[in-house]
Amino acid sequence: MSFTERLSKNIEPIWAKIHDHPFVQGIGNGTLPQETFAYYMKQDYVYLIDYAKLFAIGSIKARDIETMGWFARLLHETFNTEMDLHRQYASEFGITREELERTEPTPINLAYTRYMLHVAQNGSLSELVSCLLPCMWSYWEIGKELYAYNGESLSKNPYAKWIEMYASDDFGELCQWLIECLDKQTNGKPEFELQVLEKHFQTTSRYEYMFWNMVYEQHEWPI
Numbered sequence: 001m002s003f004t005e006r007l008s009k010n011i012e013p014i015w016a017k018i019h020d021h022p023f024v025q026g027i028g029n030g031t032l033p034q035e036t037f038a039y040y041m042k043q044d045y046v047y048l049i050d051y052a053k054l055f056a057i058g059s060i061k062a063r064d065i066e067t068m069g070w071f072a073r074l075l076h077e078t079f080n081t082e083m084d085l086h087r088q089y090a091s092e093f094g095i096t097r098e099e100l101e102r103t104e105p106t107p108i109n110l111a112y113t114r115y116m117l118h119v120a121q122n123g124s125l126s127e128l129v130s131c132l133l134p135c136m137w138s139y140w141e142i143g144k145e146l147y148a149y150n151g152e153s154l155s156k157n158p159y160a161k162w163i164e165m166y167a168s169d170d171f172g173e174l175c176q177w178l179i180e181c182l183d184k185q186t187n188g189k190p191e192f193e194l195q196v197l198e199k200h201f202q203t204t205s206r207y208e209y210m211f212w213n214m215v216y217e218q219h220e221w222p223i
């Protein structure tokens, strides 16, 4: 079994909770209130600004030009494809680009990105990839599941563009590269090192769940 197969098997209970979360289900059946989705778009926009920095750090830590190029592409796609979708939804909802950028991250949003940025700056490239992978991989899984669930009626779902993007082959290709990159880097690594990587993967998967719940319940700073 490859290392990422092991990760995927062990993370199953947490990812199942993500798939069942009412926010994710609400995107899937199109019943999520627009106001809740708009709140998520704003929080996610500032999350992605920090997330994109992880790819820049990945490019710095890469040991060959090909890997460097993939991280550069991941950064480019995050800024120009994924965040463009956020800008499109925001403009439909009457939210300006400045308003998006000025969004104050909630405690969970900040804790999640700070955790990843800390590991990215202080850890190895494999630690960095283990941290950022649940973000890409869990969304790809959600996208594919919701795309299949909607079938022909997808165009009637107000969140169709969101579902299509995360289910797309382009998004999948980037995610697949990260999966293969981690398998290559971990090949032959001792068990104690793999356990550190698995802990990062579990921690950021937990943060993924907490992020969904945070945007659903709109957990702001208490004071």
Ligand SMILES: Cc1ncc(CN)c(N)n1
Pocket: 044, 047, 048, 082, 134, 135, 136, 139, 208, 211
């Ligand atoms: C919180 C979060 N996690 C993952 C993704 C998918 N890149 C995202 N946009 N936002």
